[in-house]
Amino acid sequence: MVDHTLLDAIGHNLTAPMPLFFALGILATLLRSELKVPDALYIGLTLYLLAAIGLHGGAEIREVGIIAIWMPIVACFLLGSLIPIASYFILRHMGKFSIHDAAAIAGHYGSVSAVTFAVATQFLSSLQVKPEGYLSAFLAILEPTGVVVGILLARIALQMETRKHGGSDGTTKPRAGWIRPVLHEALTGTGSIILLGALVIGYISGPDGIAVTKPFFGDLFKGVLCLFMLEMGLVAGRRLAEVRAVGAFLIAFAILMPIIDGTIGVLVGGFVGLSVGGATMLGVMAASASYIAAPAAMRISIPEANPSFYLTASLGITFPFNIAMGIPLYFWLAKLVFGS
8 A cells, every 4th residue: 555655646746747848858858859948048947936936935934933933944954964964974985986076966965956846846736735835945044055064074074184194195275265255156146046035025025915926926837847847858868878977876876865865854844843745845855956056156166076976966867866756755755654
């Protein structure tokens, strides 16, 4: 019965429009189609999705009050900090990755994918499961936290390496005054600034205020998400050839780590009082890996890291896995543990 329920959730997810548009993008790439989403449209779709998510989350926070959700907020900070730390030590000591590569990959997995969040929201909506509306505020917490912790790990490890070898082994010396540009990049990048700004606007305006935007930011959301998933499929399809090059360990990490993180996220969500839908969403956020905000920050802060590793792992492996299998898995787990 348990397996049947999980299979039903997976089957329902795979037949939804968003994953199917993602699959269409991959298929178009494999067929070497000329299908392409213009760069300007891609940027516009990204801004739209983040703004819509932020507005809704800000209005919900005003409804329930920040004090009422302090435990889930603390849980988010802990998840955003502990996930990259655990990922770093696994990649560094078990996977034998360099300090730069381990820290850069770990930062991606400590951060979060807003698109995976959006797809999970629609998945739950199709099952008539309503998570807490303020959960989108946690995106604004997890996105910069994971990136900053990942970069901090690199700086600490490099400092220790330099001291261990007396600075004579050719190890790159940590740059002074790095924390300020890292925080600036993490908090003022395109994704972060629009999400944080929309959250504030939604909070100030409240449900009545943002109701006037519903025809644009509400009714059109699913259609816009389908087009964005098409672009994500095209991008992921172009990275399929690189999956083999990243090695078996990173492939296994990009599948198993989201399952572990997602399970922890679901359990933590239930522990802090979230509903089945809310626990599912926190699991989805913990399991997802950033491929928009984190790569931009890592290119600036850890330029020595190999982009093929962190982009292929987060976008080429983890993102498709979560879209196809992960989201229904975390929902099934939340329902199994916390469902009535």
